[in-house]
Amino acid sequence: MAIQTPNGFNLDNSGQRIVVDPVTRIEGHMRCEVNVDEDGFIRNAVSTGTMWRGLEVILKGRDPRDAWAFTERICGVCTGTHALTSVRAVEDALGIEIPDNANSIRNIMQLNLQIHDHVVHFYHLHALDWVNPINALKADPKATSELQQAVSPSHPLSSPGYFRDVQNRLKKFVESGQLGLFKNGYWDNPAYLLPPEADLMATTHYLEALDLQKEIVKVHTIFGGKNPHPNWLVGGVPCPINVHSTGAVGAINIERLNMVSSIIDLCNEFNRNVYLPDVKAIGGFYKNWLYGGGLSSKACLAYGDIPEHPNDFTADQLHLPRGAIIDGNLNEVHDVDPRDPEQIQEFVDHSWYEYGEPGKGLHPWDGETNPKYELGPNAKGTRTNIEELDEGAKYSWIKAPRWKGHAMEVGPLARYIVGYAKGHEDIKDQVDGLLRDMNLPLDAVFSTLGRTAARALESEYCGRLQKHFFDKLVTNIKNGDESTANVAKWDPSTWPKEAVGVGMTEAPRGALGHWIKVKDGRIENYQCVVPTTWNGSPRDTAGNIGAFEASLMDTKMERPEEPVEILRTLHSFDPCLACSTHVMSPDGHELAHVKVR
Amino acid sequence: MAEIETFYDVMRRQGITRRSFMKYCSLTAAALGLGPAFVPKIAHAMETKPRTPVIWVHGLECTCCSESFIRSAHPLAKDVVLSMISLDYDDTLMAAAGHQAEAALQDTIEKYKGNYILAVEGNPPLNEDGMFCIVGGKPFVEQLRHAAEHAKAIISWGACASYGCVQAAKPNPTQATPVHKVITDKPIIKVPGCPPIAEVMTGVITYMLTFDRLPELDRQGRPAMFYGQRIHDKCYRRPHFDAGQFVEAWDDENARKGYCLYKMGCKGPTTYNACSTVRWNEGTSFPIQSGHGCIGCSEDGFWDQGSFYDRVTDLTQFGVEANADKVGLVAAGVVGAGVAAHAAVSALKAAQRKTQSRKEEA
Numbered sequence: 001m002a003i004q005t006p007n008g009f010n011l012d013n014s015g016q017r018i019v020v021d022p023v024t025r026i027e028g029h030m031r032c033e034v035n036v037d038e039d040g041f042i043r044n045a046v047s048t049g050t051m052w053r054g055l056e057v058i059l060k061g062r063d064p065r066d067a068w069a070f071t072e073r074i075c076g077v078c079t080g081t082h083a084l085t086s087v088r089a090v091e092d093a094l095g096i097e098i099p100d101n102a103n104s105i106r107n108i109m110q111l112n113l114q115i116h117d118h119v120v121h122f123y124h125l126h127a128l129d130w131v132n133p134i135n136a137l138k139a140d141p142k143a144t145s146e147l148q149q150a151v152s153p154s155h156p157l158s159s160p161g162y163f164r165d166v167q168n169r170l171k172k173f174v175e176s177g178q179l180g181l182f183k184n185g186y187w188d189n190p191a192y193l194l195p196p197e198a199d200l201m202a203t204t205h206y207l208e209a210l211d212l213q214k215e216i217v218k219v220h221t222i223f224g225g226k227n228p229h230p231n232w233l234v235g236g237v238p239c240p241i242n243v244h245s246t247g248a249v250g251a252i253n254i255e256r257l258n259m260v261s262s263i264i265d266l267c268n269e270f271n272r273n274v275y276l277p278d279v280k281a282i283g284g285f286y287k288n289w290l291y292g293g294g295l296s297s298k299a300c301l302a303y304g305d306i307p308e309h310p311n312d313f314t315a316d317q318l319h320l321p322r323g324a325i326i327d328g329n330l331n332e333v334h335d336v337d338p339r340d341p342e343q344i345q346e347f348v349d350h351s352w353y354e355y356g357e358p359g360k361g362l363h364p365w366d367g368e369t370n371p372k373y374e375l376g377p378n379a380k381g382t383r384t385n386i387e388e389l390d391e392g393a394k395y396s397w398i399k400a401p402r403w404k405g406h407a408m409e410v411g412p413l414a415r416y417i418v419g420y421a422k423g424h425e426d427i428k429d430q431v432d433g434l435l436r437d438m439n440l441p442l443d444a445v446f447s448t449l450g451r452t453a454a455r456a457l458e459s460e461y462c463g464r465l466q467k468h469f470f471d472k473l474v475t476n477i478k479n480g481d482e483s484t485a486n487v488a489k490w491d492p493s494t495w496p497k498e499a500v501g502v503g504m505t506e507a508p509r510g511a512l513g514h515w516i517k518v519k520d521g522r523i524e525n526y527q528c529v530v531p532t533t534w535n536g537s538p539r540d541t542a543g544n545i546g547a548f549e550a551s552l553m554d555t556k557m558e559r560p561e562e563p564v565e566i567l568r569t570l571h572s573f574d575p576c577l578a579c580s581t582h583v584m585s586p587d588g589h590e591l592a593h594v595k596v597r
Numbered sequence: 598m599a600e601i602e603t604f605y606d607v608m609r610r611q612g613i614t615r616r617s618f619m620k621y622c623s624l625t626a627a628a629l630g631l632g633p634a635f636v637p638k639i640a641h642a643m644e645t646k647p648r649t650p651v652i653w654v655h656g657l658e659c660t661c662c663s664e665s666f667i668r669s670a671h672p673l674a675k676d677v678v679l680s681m682i683s684l685d686y687d688d689t690l691m692a693a694a695g696h697q698a699e700a701a702l703q704d705t706i707e708k709y710k711g712n713y714i715l716a717v718e719g720n721p722p723l724n725e726d727g728m729f730c731i732v733g734g735k736p737f738v739e740q741l742r743h744a745a746e747h748a749k750a751i752i753s754w755g756a757c758a759s760y761g762c763v764q765a766a767k768p769n770p771t772q773a774t775p776v777h778k779v780i781t782d783k784p785i786i787k788v789p790g791c792p793p794i795a796e797v798m799t800g801v802i803t804y805m806l807t808f809d810r811l812p813e814l815d816r817q818g819r820p821a822m823f824y825g826q827r828i829h830d831k832c833y834r835r836p837h838f839d840a841g842q843f844v845e846a847w848d849d850e851n852a853r854k855g856y857c858l859y860k861m862g863c864k865g866p867t868t869y870n871a872c873s874t875v876r877w878n879e880g881t882s883f884p885i886q887s888g889h890g891c892i893g894c895s896e897d898g899f900w901d902q903g904s905f906y907d908r909v910t911d912l913t914q915f916g917v918e919a920n921a922d923k924v925g926l927v928a929a930g931v932v933g934a935g936v937a938a939h940a941a942v943s944a945l946k947a948a949q950r951k952t953q954s955r956k957e958e959a
Contacts, residue, residue, distance in 0.1 A: 022688050029732060052771065053771060054764065054770035063904040076661020076792060484848050490847065578657075
């Protein structure tokens with residue numbers, strides 16, 4: 001049956017149904033079903049979140065100062081970003097202002113996460129969609145060395161001997177017959193287009209990036225004690241600064257600062273010498289594979305992040321841009337207000353929940369959620385052995401958030417489109433430069449490759465910002481300010497009887513918001529609307545499809561039974577399912593209504 | 598163990614003669630500094646021993662354990678995956694998806710019956726017929742049971758698999774259940790923490806490969822070598838605790854001197870883990886060193902022990918050596934009194950130096 005969605009996609013579920021479950025190389029659990037026509041084109045797409053944990057319920061009644069630790073455990077991949085969002089929400093509710101140094105340190109940690117997450121995503125979760133490590137065995141190490149020197153003359157690891165060693169190791173691995181992570185890959189699928197030398201170069205960088213990523217996170221370890229899951233603090237950061245006096249060895253001192261500085265340099269070198277050149281080189285071979293744009297050319301949303309000054313979240317003071325684009329109109333960027341009950345709403349008609357009033361969209365502060373797991377009449381299989389889902393009914397543990405009724409894409413590409421439309425200088429320079437280098441028109445950014453390239457550009461930009469905030473931190477210390485925490489309102493006896501707050505960040509995967517209500521010193525209500533809830537949303541009441549589903553439409557599959565193209569495009573969003581599917585109350589009670597301050 | 602291609606098989610398939618193979622073994626023995634007596638042993642291992650297959654499944658979790666694992670510095674994660682184990686199924690990192698991923702799992706189970714290690718990250722929810730966590734259209738708990746049936750041993754990675762962790766905190770809406778309550782007929786090694794330290798994770802694996810045995814476990818099922826002592830016992834700030842020198846408020850003068858974080862709620866005195874010795878991220882730091890107290894993330898039910906900023910009161914008398922097994926035997930009342938007395942002493946010391954800004958709990 002063919003239908004057109006309000007957001008402009010023609011769905012036809014008459015062709016062969018392909019099921020991919022589990023979708024691998026993502027965070028969490030996800031299923032995808034598509035219908036493919038006779039020529040191998042995807043004509044209908046169904047994306048399903050297949051896990052639910054219920055963290056907001058668990059948060060009720062707890063100490064708001066502890067909330068960062070609970071919400072941080074929403075995700076161990078984008079570790080820290082939920083914690084930052086949480087302390088911002090609590091500080092907003094209680095009217096706590098953080099010191100300048102705390103703002104710089106938080107920004108450094110958040111930027112550090114962006115870089116780490118983007119690098120690990122590209123090399124360890126996404127690369128195998130484009131790179132064929134088995135094909136790398138056929139490469140000539142000398143030619144690989146020449147390729148490396150051509151695409152990145154400054155990268156020191158480029159000799160023929162170096163690539164020969166990696167190739168030999170790979171060969172030994174493959175010849176052992178135990179293919180491990182590469183087992184059952186799609187290595188003879190014609191969708192793989194790289195020559196063996198590019199495959200060897202990229203596979204080598206898979207290993208280099210694996211070594212490097214453990215260095216990047218040491219910035220979190222210095223300021224937060226460990227990674228994954230560093231420690232945070234309502235009112236500032238937990239790490240004191242002491243650069244001059246006795247006991248400095250027990251605080252952030254010159255040795256610690258030097259280590260942070262050298263890691264920042266390492267990030268910048270890798271971005272410049274390896275990550276960006278790889279994306280350009282690999283992208284060059286896939287230049288004609290311009291599928292996957294989906295919602296990006298229609299509707300993008302970003303909350304903005306990285307405030308230049310502490311406690312100032314006005315849009316023009318944020319280094320990562322805020323705004324919403326709808327109907328594909330890049331000439332108008334709308335402002336976004338998380339407190340406006342008419343802007344952000346969640347729908348559950350196709351999610352495994354039910355509302356008191358069916359068909360209604362609810363703002364997070366008014367959120368209600370009763371899980372209701374049931375399969376539609378056209379589903380195949382049983383309740384505990386699903387063969388095919390019925391997307392006409394409920395089919396996902398993810399809710400459908402909408403901005404003024406629009407399904408939106410969030411994430412690095414959305415940030416970059418919003419930034420480009422707003423005339424953000426750094427972003428515009430980067431995007432124009434990349435398009436010029438690759439000889440591509442602006443329209444090319446609305447694609448799977450555009451999403452992947454935006455992430456690489458953002459990693460490079462975040463590296464520069466990391467340096468900016470490090471310098472700012474050092475300058476501020478030099479000027480005599482060593483303060484890292486404001487404890488005036490640490491004691492709950494200083495808090496108002498009731499308060500509400502909202503915290504927003506740009507997580508690596510996109511716009512992230514936490515909404516909190518505090519009453520009598522305890523959490524009365526806590527709601528999170530996270531990036532993959534936006535991108536991975538199922539259909540809404542009006543029938544709009546979400547960003548994952550939209551991006552798969554009209555993609556040509558070389559071999560429908562091998563989901564290379566589906567993985568390619570889904571991975572370009574860097575899905576995080578543990579994030580997306582934890583919302584709401586299982587007991588059937590409506591969560592409290594909250595007034596906006 | 599039929600039809601498993603060993604290293605020797607592979608070499609023979611590549612046209613290498615038996616004679617060359619033995620020469621390779623003697624060179625290996627020499628390179629390792631071993632005498633000629635070891636040559637037949639190496640040859641035997643090469644002829645018979647494939648890389649140990651590992652199946653790594655994911656239930657309700659946040660993937661912090663996988664992220665921690667790849668942070669390992671010694672050994673490097675790439676060396677573990679390329680040379681020590683064969684990670685035949687891990688939905689976070691594997692190339693294949695959907696049917697091909699499920700086939701890789703089934704193939705490994707059948708081929709290596711009784712000889713693979715099952716690593717579990719996360720836990721199964723039991724409410725809603727298990728459908729709060731779905732893999733391949735079925736409840737995760739089914740995949741877990743299926744993979745566990747023929748496993749040689751199970752590693753429960755992190756607080757989720759070991760104890761339930763955050764989704765099992767009250768009121769545990771999904772009935773998230775730790776692995777040992779679902780699988781009861783297999784040896785289970787708990788490696789708790791949220792997440793566990795990277796080098797502890799790879800340490801447990803390499804211990805099993807090197808010594809060909811399971812690590813010695815304490816009564817809770819944790820490797821004694823990493824979880825036998827409290828963070829407090831080996832904390833470099835312990836002398837400040839003993840001297841009654843405490844941080845009294847965040848970012849106060851004492852915080853900047855690196856004093857003890859006990860009064861800020863540090864759970865080091867009741868937490869068994871290697872953070873203060875192995876430390877985190879190649880020994881870079883650990884929570885207490887960075888200025889925040891330990892939140893006790895490797896202990897059972899640590900989410901439901903009050904605020905992370907409440908002081909612990911069930912501490913054994915300071916100065917007394919204890920391990921996890923002994924602590925279970927100590928009466929809580931006696932313990933509480935010990936801490937209270939110590940806090941009073943420290944309060945007195947502090948009062949002699951300056952006016953107390955906080956009222957002592959005692």
